[in-house]
Amino acid sequence: MILIILRTAIIFIALLVIMRLMGKRQIGEMQPYELVITLLIAELACIPMADTSIPLLYGLVSILTIYLFHAVVCLLDLNVKSLKFIVSGKPSVVINKSGVDETQLKKNSLDVSDLIECMRTAGYFSLDSVDYALYEANGSFSALPKANAQAQEGALPVLIIDDGKYEKENIRTLHLEKDFFDKILKDRNIASEKKVFVMTLDGNGKVYLQERGKPYQSFTVPLKDGVSW
Amino acid sequence: MVKNLLAVLISSLLLIGISLYEIHYMEREFDKLTEQVQTLIDKTEEETANIEDAKALKHSWDSVKETMHVWVPHNDLSSVDLVLNEAVGHLYEDNYRAALPKLVVVLEQFKKIPSSYSLSLENIF
Numbered sequence: 001m002i003l004i005i006l007r008t009a010i011i012f013i014a015l016l017v018i019m020r021l022m023g024k025r026q027i028g029e030m031q032p033y034e035l036v037i038t039l040l041i042a043e044l045a046c047i048p049m050a051d052t053s054i055p056l057l058y059g060l061v062s063i064l065t066i067y068l069f070h071a072v073v074c075l076l077d078l079n080v081k082s083l084k085f086i087v088s089g090k091p092s093v094v095i096n097k098s099g100v101d102e103t104q105l106k107k108n109s110l111d112v113s114d115l116i117e118c119m120r121t122a123g124y125f126s127l128d129s130v131d132y133a134l135y136e137a138n139g140s141f142s143a144l145p146k147a148n149a150q151a152q153e154g155a156l157p158v159l160i161i162d163d164g165k166y167e168k169e170n171i172r173t174l175h176l177e178k179d180f181f182d183k184i185l186k187d188r189n190i191a192s193e194k195k196v197f198v199m200t201l202d203g204n205g206k207v208y209l210q211e212r213g214k215p216y217q218s219f220t221v222p223l224k225d226g227v228s229w
Numbered sequence: 230m231v232k233n234l235l236a237v238l239i240s241s242l243l244l245i246g247i248s249l250y251e252i253h254y255m256e257r258e259f260d261k262l263t264e265q266v267q268t269l270i271d272k273t274e275e276e277t278a279n280i281e282d283a284k285a286l287k288h289s290w291d292s293v294k295e296t297m298h299v300w301v302p303h304n305d306l307s308s309v310d311l312v313l314n315e316a317v318g319h320l321y322e323d324n325y326r327a328a329l330p331k332l333v334v335v336l337e338q339f340k341k342i343p344s345s346y347s348l349s350l351e352n353i354f
Contacts, residue, residue: 001248001251001300002251002348003346003347003352003353005244005248010353053302053304054302055301061244061247065240065244068240071236071237075233075237
């Protein structure tokens with residue numbers, strides 16, 4: 001049985017490390033160790049149940065070992081703050097008052113489209129409608145809206161530049177040309193789209209533009225006649 | 230907090246208890262069985278073994294096996310069963326030359342099974 005206990009411990013720790021390395025997008029509203037336990041318990045219960053050649057005690061001992069680890073992690077979570085961050089992670093502030101934090105986003109293996117998707121799920125359609133947005137340690141998304149957030153929400157913003165690259169499909173859908181956006185960048189003294197981390201445009205002509213390593217700017221541009229959504 | 234501490238304490242004690250009992254039980258039972266097989270091998274080599282000696286070993290094995298199913302995968306026990314039954318069959322016919330290799334295999338299995346479940350690097354990985 002000591003082998004079963006050790007093997008369970010090794011798998012538990014290995015899975016926990018992998019889950020932490022994978023980042024928040026893999027978790028989905030559970031603490032990393034809770035997800036590991038959920039993954040393991042199902043298999044541990046099934047194998048001795050279905051395979052009659054394996055003693056039932058193997059499954060029971062493994063499950064008891066997982067329970068022991070759960071209790072230990074809970075104790076560490078409550079009492080040792082430095083270990084809590086290692087085991088469970090900590091929240092990442094991906095939007096602050098300067099705009100989207102590229103470093104935090106990449107640290108969590110996320111891109112701008114993932115962020116915009118989470119924003120929409122949380123009820124915010126524009127990147128500048130929140131002061132702060134966070135990915136919690138359990139992978140859920142929280143946002144602190146600006147005081148006038150409702151007023152800022154106009155027509156649906158569309159992603160135009162994502163991490164230095166034009167979203168050609170989106171530009172086509174809006175019946176606009178790349179030149180139109182090149183001109184916007186040129187007016188702002190930005191040499192090329194490669195220097196832009198994120199740019200969105202909504203149906204009222206409001207642009208959210210953030211250069212790499214700089215605070216975002218929000219302004220309005222006149223849209224061509226007949227272009228609206 | 231208290232509940233978690235109790236959970237850690239009780240589950241640790243249970244796991245340690247089960248592990249220690251298993252190690253002790255396996256060593257004790259397989260030592261006895263190994264001794265019995267060794268005696269039967271000696272008698273087979275001297276060609277003085279008979280079916281009653283073989284049945285005695287088989288009986289000991291069968292009674293140990295009932296509890297052993299809790300600790301050891303059933304396939305490992307079945308493989309011992311197979312070879313032991315063959316050895317008993319050969320001794321029934323006084324075929325010592327055929328029984329001897331089978332008994333040696335049983336002896337090796339009795340030595341190998343407990344070591345397969347002991348704490349060692351090769352067993353962990």
